[in-house]
Amino acid sequence: MCIKFLLQGPLDKIKTKNIYKRKYYKRKQEVRTRINQWIRITPIQLINEKGENIGTIETSKALEMAKEEGLDLIEIAPNAKPPVCRIMDYGKFQYQKSRKEKIQKSKQKKTEIKGVRISPRIGQHDLNFKAKQAEKFLNQGHKVKIEMILKGREKGLLDIAREKLNKFIEIIDLETVFEQEIKRQPRGLFVIITKDKKQ
Structure with a gap:
């Protein structure tokens, strides 16, 4: 968008100056899954690697359990109260999430x-x-x-x-x-x- 302003001065020496207004676009924020030390909130609702509900425990304790088993602590339901976290391999979690999204996408038929x-x-x-x-x-x-x-x-x-x-x-x-x-x-x-x- 170009906005022109008249600069003050004699009529025969009137000049114009172009001032360009920049457009700013908000970048869509990507929702990232918090894992391990990035999970700051405590306590949490914990699910173990077998899918069993352990209950509400302190995050530090859950991190210790995940470390002992050589796995990750992954926040799977951040909006729950308390947030739900699961102990599992992060690579496996990403694969399952990606596969689930692809299946859902294929099921969604565009109706015309x-x-x-x-x-x-x-x-x-x-x-x-x-x-x-x-x-x-x-x-x-x-x-x-x-x-x-x-x-x-x-x-x-x-x-x-x-x-x-x-x-x-x-x-x-x-x-x-x-x-x-x-x-x-x-x-x-x-x-x-x-x-x-x-x-």
Whole structure:
């Protein structure tokens, strides 16, 4: 961003000076896991290397136990009261954490609204093709917006268009539910459907 200021002086010697305003961006802070001597709070809730709950003990005592076994003391729930720490190998902890995050990421499917357009004059072959297209989107976990495009005098035949839209949904070889009921839009009618999760 550039801001110009007029410097005082005779009119014939007026000069301008550019002052540039810097933009500062906050860096996203990375949440780091505290281990061993970096765990300053005491007492803590301790879990041993076998996953057994030892109970609430002083941090210094937990550090001694971890050292005796050649392992690390890792803070796994810093917001708990008291914080929960576990005795285990830090390298193994990082591997398990990374693997868990990858699994969760792969399970999170990005849901999109896919579009399928039909018209009152569409032939049966094209109608079946569009239905298969909608099935494919639904099986991929997406929602499907079905648009009935109406032109000219067709806009006055809303009941017939609505009936044909419902018949198209019946052709789809899947159990579906209405995410949004049939509604009017400037170009005709539309409905949003999704795959029935109970199926």
